[in-house]
Amino acid sequence: MKKGLFSLLTVIISGALLLSACSQQSSTPAAEGNAASTTTTTTDQATTETSSGLTELLKATDISKLPELAQKRTDTVIVGLTDPSGAFTPYFQQSGYDGNVSSLLYSSLVTVDNSGVPIPDLAESFDISDDQLTYTFHLRKDSKFSDGSPLTADDVAFTWTILHDKAYDGGYDLLSAHIKGGEAYKEGKAKTIEGIKVIDPQTISVTLDKVNATALLTLGSEVLSKAYYGKDYKFGQLDYIKNLHATPVGNGPYKLEKFIPGQEVRFVANENYYKGKVKIEHFIYKTTEGDTFQFVETGEQDFGGFQATTDNIDRLKKIGFLNLQPYTASNYGYLQFNMEHETLKDKAVRQALTYGLDRKTIYVDSNQGAAAIANIPTPQSSWSYTEDGINPYNYDPEKAKQLLDEAGWKEGSDGIREKDGKKLKIHFIGSKKKGTDVFIAVAKENYAAIGVQLEAEQFADFNSQIAKFESGDFDLVSFSTPILTDPSDGVISFVNGEVKGYNNPKIKELYDKGLATNDIEARKAVYKELYQVINEDAPYIFTSYGKSVYAYNGRIEGFNLNPFRGLSTSIPEWTLK
Structure with missing residues (x-):
């Protein structure tokens, strides 16, 4: 089963989150009937129509109805998630739900804006040669991993290298980018990958054998710490990384605090995040099975995804303290x-x-x-x-x-x-x-x-x-x-x-x-x-x-649905009234 590029937050129609890495590399299966990632559609979210006639954001009508349980949470947001397997290392995930977790733990070199145009993330900027074969990434000088160590070009080179290892059996197909010398490394005919050049600690270039329309996003995915994930690396041996899944060292807005299978995944704000420490200190994925309507209505959870049926939307409107955002997912x-x-x-x-x-x-x-x-x-x-x-x-x-x-x-x-x-x-x-x-x-x-x-x-x-x-x-x-x-x-x-x-x-x-x-x-x-x-x-x-609708607690501000990345780029901007 292929996992692919981006770790995208995804919401299934039942309201629990489903995630999958999504990109040109992947068609990672998600549970049937799920709306795709918390990513929406490539149409403008304010004009997305549903069968109910809801065409734009409908704000909460009576925030005073917010249950006391939710009011007491002043530094925590809780969202439903289908139970992940615990493989929280990008490129080695066992399901899209693992990616839902890792999307908060790791950032990418490149992301996309609301129009699908690639924009810098961990990379401060990037250049593409006239022949469209060489990509140069300029890293942010303030980028660090969650353990405080600096993020450098060596980490990028290491990440690209292990994805060419003959022992790599995950779903991320970096070989499809056709980096010069990539196949030779995979076959054990070369000690390094010819096309990867570390220019200085903040600059790295990569040269391809042929033009690839999706190369920028393929190359611009998550970065792994060489010091942490590469300390035991030997060509042809990658099993050791499985032992690191439960203790990830990332570079995203949150750090993993605790994973209790079948119950929850707890996060705490990463003080080393390059954009600065996020305003909501704690984030929790509740993985307990149950009625999402009930969880949202009672304030046990702050967010849910539902099919945009007339019955569902009418019921959600009556709750009063929920904002409703319609969307049509860019999946099938x-x-x-x-x-x-x-x-x-x-x-x-x-x-x-x-x-x-x-x-x-x-x-x-x-x-x-x-x-x-x-x-x-x-x-x-x-x-x-x-x-x-x-x-x-x-x-x-x-x-x-x-x-x-x-x-x-x-x-x-x-x-x-x-x-x-x-x-x-x-x-x-x-x-x-x-x-x-x-x-x-x-x-x-x-x-x-x-x-x-x-x-x-x-x-x-x-x-x-x-x-x-x-x-x-x-x-x-x-x-x-x-x-x-x-x-x-x-x-x-x-x-x-x-x-x-x-x-x-x-x-x-x-x-x-x-x-x-x-x-x-x-x-x-x-x-x-x-x-x-x-x-x-x-x-x-x-x-x-x-066609679906997101229902989220009216106290959440900064909510933004990126048509291609969903909530993963929005959550770091959230604040609580």
């Missing part, structure tokens, strides 16, 4: 086929299962219109989005039956289709939540009507679902992506082997072509073709684009 939901299984290697079967599923009822109608059907691996807000030449796979049981007939699956005496003595059964795995319940109920009926038996398995926690997914013991799994910044983010899973059993050389060719130019119009043409190929191959049943 999907059902992934396991094409290592013989039955699903047949494109006709995958297409039949797509035609045979009433996605509108499952994802739109059941959510009071707080979603739109997806058919390609990019959000509607992306500059690459297109419907030209895209099959919408409208619900069509007769078409599904026709495809299965042609594929040799004939109806048996019990109504379930058979081929070569094998029944057409689909083993689905998903999270234990209302949206999954709706899917199972409708899908079982839909599929039974075309002669397919759906067997469903649900998991109460996301880590268990991921473990089952990694084992390969499934036919169909439900996920959503993290926030997608670049079009390449949404298609990397079809290239890097994450989609089990899927290997179309044309996809890899188009993926590389889409990164080989910085010309937006040329890239649009490439992604249009790429989406058409994926749409035809049907390695996923694309499900929906979710």
Whole structure:
């Protein structure tokens, strides 16, 4: 499972946070039905529409209703988070939820503004050569790690180097940036990476073998301390880093105070943060399962994410002390086929299962219109989005039956289709939540009507679902992506082997072509073709684009939703009235 670039705060529709690193490297699975990171959409947050008619920030109407429990917290904010695994080191995370934690512990060399334009973070500035092959980063002289040690170019070089180590098996694909000499280092043919040059303690340059449209953000991610994470480093040996996950040394706005699995993650302000110590001393992620509405209404938590249904928004408005911010996440939901299984290697079967599923009822109608059907691996807000030449796979049981007939699956005496003595059964795995319940109920009926038996398995926690997914013991799994910044983010899973059993050389060719130019119009043409190929191959049943609303305590000021980074860039600016 790939983790990717940015550690982005993400809010799932149930209200707990889900995080994932998101960037061109990753399509890290998130629990199905989740809105993507606390990142919003690439449209202006003040004009984002929901099914309820809420189109802009609605401020709390009666802050006096704030429960006493919340009033007593004068230096602490509490937010819900799905239980992370504890791997809080960037690049080595086990799930997007770990990234939710590390996004407060680490900063990046480069971030993006609300328009998606790269801007400096730990780097004070950066330069790109005329041939677009050499990137030079000028670090801030006041940058330090949380232990007080200085952050220098050597730390950046170390971070880039271990991501090329042959033992690195995490999800961050720095190799895709094609740093000169990177492959030679990975293969053990060189002691250092030729393209990385430490010019002085505050300056480092890196030279690529070829142009890469996403190189700046790929290179500009989190920085690890060489003194801390590199003291035991030997080429080909990275297991030692696992022992450091629980005691991270970062450079972000907060330090890890305590992690109690299944209960909470506690943070305390980092006095060495380069922007200065944040104004809210303590931040807590509550990982306890429960009713998010209840947690927010009683003041146990200060923030929640919900589907933007009329019922939800009406209920949130009545609470009185909550600010409501609508958004449409820059991600997509999907059902992934396991094409290592013989039955699903047949494109006709995958297409039949797509035609045979009433996605509108499952994802739109059941959510009071707080979603739109997806058919390609990019959000509607992306500059690459297109419907030209895209099959919408409208619900069509007769078409599904026709495809299965042609594929040799004939109806048996019990109504379930058979081929070569094998029944057409689909083993689905998903999270234990209302949206999954709706899917199972409708899908079982839909599929039974075309002669397919759906067997469903649900998991109460996301880590268990991921473990089952990694084992390969499934036919169909439900996920959503993290926030997608670049079009390449949404298609990397079809290239890097994450989609089990899927290997179309044309996809890899188009993926590389889409990164080989910085010309937006040329890239649009490439992604249009790429989406058409994926749409035809049907390695996923694309499900929906979710519409959500953030509800947060009206005493919080400085709340800002970056369309590409979400709350991770906003939390350090928060204050409490």
